[in-house]
Every structure is written in C-alpha cells, then in structure tokens.
Amino acid sequence: MAAIDALVAERPEGDAEALFEAAGARDFAGREAEAEPLYRAALAADIGEPERGQAIVQLASTLRNLDRPDEALGLLRDFLLAEPEHPLADAARAFAALALFDDGFPADALREALGALAPHLPRYRRAVEAYAAALDDD
Structure with missing residues (x-):
C-alpha cells in the first residue's frame, strides 16, 4: 500500500485514477472502511472506463464487506x-447475487446468478x- 500511496502522491490532488488505485490497494489489504470514500471520490471525479465500471463493482463489494448489502x-x-x-x-450480477444472499434472500441470489450464467450456456x-424464475424463498 505504501508503494501505491507514493505513486498516488505524484499525481494531482483529486486525480480520479489515483483515487481508484488508492482505494483498490486498501480494499486488497482488507481496509474496506478506508477504501469506500476513495472509491466514491474517484467516481465523483468522473473516472473514465474501464476503471469506472471496476470502481462501481469494487465499491459494491466493499459495501457488502462492510455489512451493507x-x-x-x-x-x-x-x-x-x-x-x-x-x-x-455479469460481474455486477455476480456481486448482486452475493449481496442478495447476505441480505437473506437466497432464492433471489440464486436467480440472479443463474440469470447471469444462462446467456452463456450453449444448451439448456x-x-x-425457467428453473431460476420458479425459485421462491418461501
């Protein structure tokens, strides 16, 4: 993390990509509470693609790890x-499935995961x- 922070310090203050990298380093180190505001700052600074999509998915994962599914x-x-x-x-749907599971909706979680998988199946x-649509938490 120190190496990333040193590189971030070389960038202008508020640099969206630097904020994203700093967030990711903290996330990887298990310091999600420190990562969250950095992801939000990167998104507020209009980070471009492909980092924007990654920041959204990674922020969602961080929120889930902070018990905010x-x-x-x-x-x-x-x-x-x-x-x-x-x-x-599809990655976003996978993390949505995890959040649904954590929030106590296992059938919705499985439906979400199968919905992401189904378009990639050559058969079935x-x-x-149909099976995913029929799932029910009751």
Missing part, C-alpha cells in the same frame, strides 16, 4: 439499469431460465 445491491442495480451491456455487467439456457 442493501447499499451494494442498490449501486449494482443502478449500474445494471443504466448499462445492461457493460463489459462488467431456456431450462435454466
């Missing part, structure tokens, strides 16, 4: 609604989609 899910839902074809859409796509 509902916030993580809201962030991911907004991202997926705005950009359903984003290259990280319709069957998997």
